[in-house]
Amino acid sequence: MEMEEKKSCCANKTTKRPEEELRKLVNRLSRIEGQVNGVKKMLQNDAYCTDILIQVSACQAAFNSFTKELLASHIKGCVAD
Numbered sequence: 235m236e237m238e239e240k241k242s243c244c245a246n247k248t249t250k251r252p253e254e255e256l257r258k259l260v261n262r263l264s265r266i267e268g269q270v271n272g273v274k275k276m277l278q279n280d281a282y283c284t285d286i287l288i289q290v291s292a293c294q295a296a297f298n299s300f301t302k303e304l305l306a307s308h309i310k311g312c313v314a315d
Contacts, residue, residue, distance in 0.1 A: 249308070249311065249312065251307070251311075255307060258303070259300065259303065259304065259307075262296070262299065262300045262303065263300060265296060266293060266296045266297055266300065269289065269292060269293045269296060270293055272289060273286060273289045273290055273293060276289060
């Protein structure tokens with residue numbers, strides 16, 4: 235049964251995630267969205283370039299963390315035994 239689930243994960247190009255995992259991933263993206271909106275406001279308010287770059291760096295780090303979590307989930311659920 236588990237082997238069939240793994241095949242279907244990749245075969246159907248969809249992934250059913252546990253609710254807790256989905257909630258955590260969506261929360262991470264929501265925080266990133268808030269950070270990006272903050273950068274946008276800084277730009278619109280003529281903030282100093284260095285201050286904007288610091289916030290952009292924080293956004294990149296947050297997105298990298300999201301990517302690592304998603305990749306770990308993919309490896310655990312779709313690739314590994």
